[in-house]
Amino acid sequence: MTTVPARHDHRIVVITDHGSDEGSSAVLEAAVKQLTGAAALPLDARRFMTGGADRAEVRDGRLALHLAEDGRTLTPDAVIVYEIPPGDRHRFEDFQRVLGRSDTARLGAADSAAWRNATDKSRTVERFARHGVPHAPTITLDAPDREAALDAFSRLGGDVWTRPATGLGGDGVFHATTTAQLLAARDHYAATGRKWQLSRDARNFDARGRRHQLRVVVLGERVLRVCEHVQEALDEPCNEARGARSTVLPPEELPQRLADLAVAATRALGLSFGGVDLAVADGGCVFEVNVHPVISGPGALEGVALPLVQAHLTGPSAP
Ligand SMILES: Nc1ncnc2c1ncn2[C@@H]1O[C@H](COP(=O)(O)OP(=O)(O)O)[C@@H](O)[C@H]1O
Ligand SMILES: [Mg+2]
Numbered sequence: 001m002t003t004v005p006a007r008h009d010h011r012i013v014v015i016t017d018h019g020s021d022e023g024s025s026a027v028l029e030a031a032v033k034q035l036t037g038a039a040a041l042p043l044d045a046r047r048f049m050t051g052g053a054d055r056a057e058v059r060d061g062r063l064a065l066h067l068a069e070d071g072r073t074l075t076p077d078a079v080i081v082y083e084i085p086p087g088d089r090h091r092f093e094d095f096q097r098v099l100g101r102s103d104t105a106r107l108g109a110a111d112s113a114a115w116r117n118a119t120d121k122s123r124t125v126e127r128f129a130r131h132g133v134p135h136a137p138t139i140t141l142d143a144p145d146r147e148a149a150l151d152a153f154s155r156l157g158g159d160v161w162t163r164p165a166t167g168l169g170g171d172g173v174f175h176a177t178t179t180a181q182l183l184a185a186r187d188h189y190a191a192t193g194r195k196w197q198l199s200r201d202a203r204n205f206d207a208r209g210r211r212h213q214l215r216v217v218v219l220g221e222r223v224l225r226v227c228e229h230v231q232e233a234l235d236e237p238c239n240e241a242r243g244a245r246s247t248v249l250p251p252e253e254l255p256q257r258l259a260d261l262a263v264a265a266t267r268a269l270g271l272s273f274g275g276v277d278l279a280v281a282d283g284g285c286v287f288e289v290n291v292h293p294v295i296s297g298p299g300a301l302e303g304v305a306l307p308l309v310q311a312h313l314t315g316p317s318a319p
Contacts (some may be wrong), residue, residue: 143195218260
């Protein structure tokens with residue numbers, strides 16, 4: 001016989017996409033257990049997305065979650081939202097609106113505008129430009145004809161990286177230095193129906209000539225974690241999923257100017273937490289800020305998950 005745990009065992013819910021296997025949710029759940037002594041209740045974010053079976057409402061100022069499967073209603077003390085794939089975030093906005101009307105602790109999880117700033121890279125570069133965050137000169141295109149694509153290519157100097165305006169893990173990211181490569185990239189985005197960007201090559205090489213960048217995870221003004229990413233394949237993006245090697249660095253070794261840059265990039269998008277991809281040369285160049293950087297690897301529980309969960313428990317709930 002299964003017993004339904006008492007509600008006080010589930011003061012904290014961890015809402016992630018259960019179709020994702022990246023593993024951040026397990027680390028967050030371990031952090032909740034360590035900090036509170038009680039298990040978090042994992043819930044599938046897809047069930048709260050537009051068209052999903054579960055429902056959220058505000059009751060007496062608190063978020064109330066109605067679970068269709070067993071008819072339960074939960075009123076958690078804190079909601080941790082993570083591992084929501086970029087392409088699905090727009091379907092999570094109704095839930096965020098409800099969450100935002102409640103006074104339930106959630107750090108920045110209700111701030112759909114900030115999420116959009118980070119998820120749609122055309123918004124990202126606009127915000128970076130407005131807030132003086134250094135980034136590669138970028139042009140965004142939506143279903144351009146050949147001439148428009150080639151014109152953008154030559155305006156950026158004929159050595160560019162192309163990326164989908166909403167993407168993940170270096171998927172659909174290409175280095176183009178010839179018109180044939182640029183037109184092949186254009187075909188790729190046309191086939192997938194995606195808005196895309198060209199940005200001038202950041203020349204992010206290390207002393208040995210390899211592609212090099214940092215992933216800096218920021219919480220408010222604090223740098224929680226720094227990983228160095230090195231890519232031997234010079235035309236491949238510096239993503240682990242594309243063969244880059246990742247090494248954890250002590251956060252205190254990050255030069256202050258790069259810590260300040262990572263914090264400024266996160267703040268420019270309105271995020272209270274994020275994983276910043278940046279190149280270090282020439283004062284720094286920010287590629288993007290990830291709303292939910294993968295939490296994995298040595299020290300990730302202590303370095304990222306514990307302070308992030310702690311901030312949910314002690315920080316202000318807004319927005
Ligand atoms: N202008 C550029 N110069 C050099 N490398 C780039 C440039 N734009 C993108 N890249 C590489 O492609 C990677 C993927 O782009 P990014 O914006 O981080 O998207 P995602 O990681 O979501 O796919 C970057 O982290 C970087 O390694
Ligand atoms: Mg990235």
